[in-house]
Amino acid sequence: xxxxxxxxxxxxxxxxxxxxxxxxFAMHSVPGDPLASDKALTDRIRANLEAKYxxxxxxxxxxxxxxxxxxxxxxGISYTQENRRVNDIIREHFPVSxxxxxxxxxxxxxxxxxxxxxxxxxRNRLPDVLxxxxxxxxxxxxxxxxxxxGQLLLVQVNGALGFSVLPVAGWGxxxxxxxxxxxxxxxxxxxxxxxxxxxxLEIVGSDFxxxxxxxxxxxxxxxxxxxxxxxxxxxxxxxxxxxxxxxxGGFVVEMVFAIxxxxxxxxxxxxxxDYTVIMGTTVFYGAFLVFMVIVVDLLYGWIDPRVRLE
Amino acid sequence: MAxxxxxxxxxxxxxxxxxxxxxxxxSLSYWQDAWIRLKANxxxxxxxxxxxxxxxxxxxxxxxxxxxxxxxxxxxxxxxPGADRHAVVVAPHRPWDGSATGSAxxxxxxxxxxxxxxAEAPTTQSVRLAWTxxxxxxxxxxxxxxxxxxxxxxxxxxLFEIASLDVRHFEDRLDLKPRTxxxxxxxxxxxxxxxxxxRSLEVPVSRVVTAQEAEAMGLVExxxxxxxxxxxxxRAHPLGTDYLGRDLLARLMAGAQVSLFIGIVAPLLFIAxxxxxxxxxxxxxxWADQALMRFSDFVVALPFLLFMILLRVASGVQPGESGITPxxxxxxxxxxxxxxxxxxxxxxxxxxxxxxxxxxLLGGGAPYLVLRHMIPxxxxxxxxxxxxxxxxxxxxxxxxxxxxxxxxxxTPSWGSMCNEGIKTMLTTPHELIFPALFISVTVxxxxxxxxxxxxxxxxxxxxxx
Numbered sequence: 001x002x003x004x005x006x007x008x009x010x011x012x013x014x015x016x017x018x019x020x021x022x023x024x025f026a027m028h029s030v031p032g033d034p035l036a037s038d039k040a041l042t043d044r045i046r047a048n049l050e051a052k053y054x055x056x057x058x059x060x061x062x063x064x065x066x067x068x069x070x071x072x073x074x075x076g077i078s079y080t081q082e083n084r085r086v087n088d089i090i091r092e093h094f095p096v097s098x099x100x101x102x103x104x105x106x107x108x109x110x111x112x113x114x115x116x117x118x119x120x121x122x123r124n125r126l127p128d129v130l131x132x133x134x135x136x137x138x139x140x141x142x143x144x145x146x147x148x149x150g151q152l153l154l155v156q157v158n159g160a161l162g163f164s165v166l167p168v169a170g171w172g173x174x175x176x177x178x179x180x181x182x183x184x185x186x187x188x189x190x191x192x193x194x195x196x197x198x199x200x201l202e203i204v205g206s207d208f209x210x211x212x213x214x215x216x217x218x219x220x221x222x223x224x225x226x227x228x229x230x231x232x233x234x235x236x237x238x239x240x241x242x243x244x245x246x247x248x249g250g251f252v253v254e255m256v257f258a259i260x261x262x263x264x265x266x267x268x269x270x271x272x273x274d275y276t277v278i279m280g281t282t283v284f285y286g287a288f289l290v291f292m293v294i295v296v297d298l299l300y301g302w303i304d305p306r307v308r309l310e
Numbered sequence: 311m312a313x314x315x316x317x318x319x320x321x322x323x324x325x326x327x328x329x330x331x332x333x334x335x336x337s338l339s340y341w342q343d344a345w346i347r348l349k350a351n352x353x354x355x356x357x358x359x360x361x362x363x364x365x366x367x368x369x370x371x372x373x374x375x376x377x378x379x380x381x382x383x384x385x386x387x388x389x390x391p392g393a394d395r396h397a398v399v400v401a402p403h404r405p406w407d408g409s410a411t412g413s414a415x416x417x418x419x420x421x422x423x424x425x426x427x428x429a430e431a432p433t434t435q436s437v438r439l440a441w442t443x444x445x446x447x448x449x450x451x452x453x454x455x456x457x458x459x460x461x462x463x464x465x466x467x468x469l470f471e472i473a474s475l476d477v478r479h480f481e482d483r484l485d486l487k488p489r490t491x492x493x494x495x496x497x498x499x500x501x502x503x504x505x506x507x508x509r510s511l512e513v514p515v516s517r518v519v520t521a522q523e524a525e526a527m528g529l530v531e532x533x534x535x536x537x538x539x540x541x542x543x544x545r546a547h548p549l550g551t552d553y554l555g556r557d558l559l560a561r562l563m564a565g566a567q568v569s570l571f572i573g574i575v576a577p578l579l580f581i582a583x584x585x586x587x588x589x590x591x592x593x594x595x596x597w598a599d600q601a602l603m604r605f606s607d608f609v610v611a612l613p614f615l616l617f618m619i620l621l622r623v624a625s626g627v628q629p630g631e632s633g634i635t636p637x638x639x640x641x642x643x644x645x646x647x648x649x650x651x652x653x654x655x656x657x658x659x660x661x662x663x664x665x666x667x668x669x670x671l672l673g674g675g676a677p678y679l680v681l682r683h684m685i686p687x688x689x690x691x692x693x694x695x696x697x698x699x700x701x702x703x704x705x706x707x708x709x710x711x712x713x714x715x716x717x718x719x720x721t722p723s724w725g726s727m728c729n730e731g732i733k734t735m736l737t738t739p740h741e742l743i744f745p746a747l748f749i750s751v752t753v754x755x756x757x758x759x760x761x762x763x764x765x766x767x768x769x770x771x772x773x774x775x
Contacts, residue, residue: 015611022617026624140754142705144712145746148732155736248615251713256732267713270619278623282616289613 001301008294019286023279024066028059030273053079053276066279075280080272086280089265094284096171097250097261103181104246108188109239113232115189116196117223120204120231131193138190143183143249147256150183169258180257184249188242192235200231233304240293247289344690347766354762360755368566375548379560380720383545385434385517385527387487387555388738394488395544399536400518403435408479426495426509429479433518434486439493440479444507447497449473451504452480455492458512465494465508473502488517519544550740552730558744565722565745570752572634572707572723576641577699583642584649585685585692591650592657593680603654606647617644618706622715632721637710641703649695656688690767697760701753708749724749 041049050056054065069076075086115135119128154168167176203209204227212222247263254264262281269277338346348354386395408429429438439452455466470480482493494510519529521536529542536542549558591602618640625636660666660683669683704724710716711725712732719726724745731742 011611015608018608019612022612023620026620029624030626136754136757137750139757140701141750142708142712142728142746142753144709144728144732145742145750148728148735148742148746152735152739244613244615248613248709252709255713267715270623271714273623278620282620285616286613289616290611293611 004301005298008297012290012294015290016283016287019290020067020070020283021063023282023286024063027275027279028062030275053077070283075283076276078269078274078277080269080274080277086277089277090262090280090284093260093262093265096259097247097254097263100177100181100184100254100259100261101243101246101250103177104185104188104250105239105243107182107185108192108242108246109235111185111189112192113196113228113235115193116235117200117228117231119193119197120200121223123201132197135190135193138186139194141187143187144252144256146183146186147180147253150179151256154179169256171257171259171261176259180253180259184246184253187249188245192238192242195238196231196235199234200227203227203231206230233300236296236300236303239299240296243292243296244289247285340690344763344766348762351762351765353758354766357755357758357762360751361759364566364570364752364755367563368570371563371566372560375559375563377545377557377560379556379564379722381556381560383527383547383551383555383557385519385544385555386547386551388553388734388741389547389551390738390740391548391550391558393550395546396541397517397519397524397544398433399521399524399538399540399542400433400435401538402520402522403483406436406438406479406481408440408477426493426511428511428513432513432515434488434515435483435518435520437482437486437491437493437513437515438479439482439495439511441495441509443475443478444495444497444509446499446505446507447475448500449475449498449502450478451496451498453494453496454482454484455494456489458492459494459510465496465510466492471498471502473498486515488515490514517544549744550738552727552741553734553738558741561722561727562724562744562748565724565727566748568632568634568717568721568723569704569707569725569749572638572641573700573704573752576638576645576703577696579638580642580646581649581692581696581699584646584651585653585688587646588650588653588655589657589680589685592654592661593676593684595658599654603651606650609644610647612644614644615706615709618710619713619715622710631718633716633718634721637707637716641706645699645703649692649699652691652695653688656691657684660684660687694760694764694767697756697763700756701760704749704753704756 047056054062057065066076073087075090078084078086078089115131119131122128151168154166158164158166158168166179167173170176208230209222209226212226217226250261251263251267253259254261255267258264262285265277266281266285268274269281348358385397386393389395406429425442425444427440427442429440430436432438441450444450449472450470451468452470453465453467454469455464459465469482469484491513492510493513494508497505497507499505519527519542521530521534524530524536524542525532527545529544530536545557547557547559549562552558552561587602587606591599594602618637621640621643622633622636625640657680666679666683669679674682707716707723708725708728711723712729714729717723717726727745728742728749731739731745735742
């Protein structure tokens with residue numbers, strides 16, 4: 001287990017190193033240059049700016065500096081916002097995205113497990129049919145459409161009632177968080193529901209459930225202690241990809257709901273070609289996602305001892 | 311117990327012509343069998359019709375609805391479907407000096423309010439206003455608003471200001487739409503500050519065109535056919551128009567070509583590459599397999615959408631380019647490992663099958679074995695993977711275009727149309743709803759088709775339903 005963990009972590013580090021390298025060279029192959037803005041620069045100013053950002057150095061030297069800074073956890077200074085460090089941007093905005101993401105994962109996980117278990121219990125009856133119909137919709141509708149519809153609905157509800165039940169956009173209170181995180185979690189919830197349903201159906205026919213029944217356990221106990229606990233395992237395996245989906249889905253939801261998270265910031269930086277912010281946030285997000293997948297894999301081995309991690 | 315009487319005939323051998331093991335049903339190939347299963351699955355069949363319908367919409371649609379998707383109909387901007395598209399033919403605009411015109415027969419409650427009144431019927435060509443002197447005025451300022459301004463609220467867009475009491479008329483020709491406007495005139499004091507005395511007027515503007523405009527837009531053959539006061543119909547837009555007055559139906563068709571092109575070509579390419587890669591790894595085995603698979607593991611570990619964005623930024627779409635090729639390339643670069651893994655696993659299994667040994671024994675070489683036996687036997691799985699890859703690719707395209715990192719304007723795609731539509735979501739929701747609906751229906755159709763194909767083609771992957 002320990003050996004496996006160390007091996008996975010080392011692999012993760014290599015992946016992050018590659019992400020950093022790919023990001024660096026991708027950003028430096030962009031046509032145009034980072035100082036080309038609407039303001040005309042004199043040669044003198046341009047030279048000074050290039051010296052400030054290290055753009056006058058050869059490419060490999062810049063790469064070395066970039067990696068060296070990265071090792072010290074320094075992502076550099078924004079090009080479009082004077083003197084703002086990328087680290088500060090991440091520190092300021094990532095907690096917002098993380099809160100949104102954790103809430104969304106919680107919604108998705110709880111909802112997925114509950115709905116999935118429910119459909120399996122009511123197999124081929126009305127609740128099953130209705131929930132599975134909703135699931136198909138949830139899988140087919142893009143997150144930005146959910147976000148837009150959610151916002152539209154809020155506007156209508158607030159308008160009809162004459163006062164603000166839940167805020168339409170922005171961030172700050174719990175009321176701000178509810179609808180965006182629900183919207184963000186919907187796609188994943190639908191996916192998890194489907195997974196939970198088939199996993200649950202497999203468990204329902206298994207030997208240990210029959211044994212539990214025959215020794216006279218009440219149905220509720222069989223459900224919580226035998227079926228649910230076993231059926232939940234496959235759900236844990238897809239949490240890694242689910243976190244990735246929710247993180248990137250957050251870009252869009254933060255945009256639509258005007259939430260000051262890192263995702264919205266990243267999209268803005270991409271649109272404004274703020275090179276250091278793009279590089280910094282890409283490496284940060286990349287590392288985050290790579291390590292989340294590793295954590296989920298290790299967690300799975302811990303939850304289900306039958307899985308041998310090697 | 312009665313004795314049975316046997317005769318000699320009972321001991322004759324049975325006729326050799328009768329076969330004991332006659333095949334009762336005609337033998338079916340794998341694909342015939344799969345087709346029968348698919349036809350029995352109502353959901354899958356329904357999704358198949360949906361996919362065919364979408365293909366017709368994309369390919370045949372533009373031949374039927376031959377409107378140019380980039381043509382701007384500036385008389386009908388952001389019109390929802392079914393909006394009134396009548397216009398009255400009027401004479402070309404003539405300058406106005408504020409004198410009363412002949413058509414001052416404007417009865418009705420809204421034609422004048424206190425001091426502010428209409429000098430002529432309000433049209434999209436011009437709104438002519440005049441007002442009687444307001445108390446304590448040294449000058450006037452005129453506002454236009456889209457809704458009635460409540461007490462203390464802003465009065466809207468200031469159109470006109472004059473520090474004189476002699477001019478008490480104004481002609482508004484600024485970007486008029488066929489809708490109701492609220493005009494307000496405010497008295498200014500000697501220093502040019504607003505005083506409290508305001509007169510407001512509700513003005514319903516009707517749509518008009520001149521005969522020359524109608525001819526230029528191609529609504530009539532010849533301007534001479536029209537006489538003043540005729541009602542003519544502007545261009546038809548079955549699904550309405552967008553914020554630049556472009557026909558939404560035509561744009562949806564053009565967008566379908568882009569979205570479905572990316573959604574189908576990208577999976578075709580990356581699955582083809584994955585199949586070759588996976589087949590090579592599975593067939594070669596040994597260290598070559600190890601090395602190839604380590605590399606694919608590595609590509610899998612890269613965060614997909616982040617790298618899609620990064621590759622798009624790096625490719626730097628120039629003005630005039632659509633950005634479709636870089637997106638397809640990026641998708642191929644990042645998405646092939648899933649197919650490669652799957653095919654490798656299948657090949658490893660098939661390699662041990664008896665018929666491969668038999669074929670080898672009969673002198674089949676490696677390329678023959680792979681092409682004739684191994685890949686055809688994985689085709690079912692590949693087809694299912696392909697069907698599920700289409701909605702993912704369409705989602706990716708929509709996501710990237712939505713955040714402005716996909717197809718470059720003016721090329722329409724469903725994702726970029728959503729991006730444009732969401733800005734005016736509250737006032738004209740149809741601009742968002744139609745492209746979103748098309749994305750959802752397409753993804754739904756391919757997902758259901760994939761489920762059906764999986765059930766029909768592969769017994770091992772059959773879902774637990």
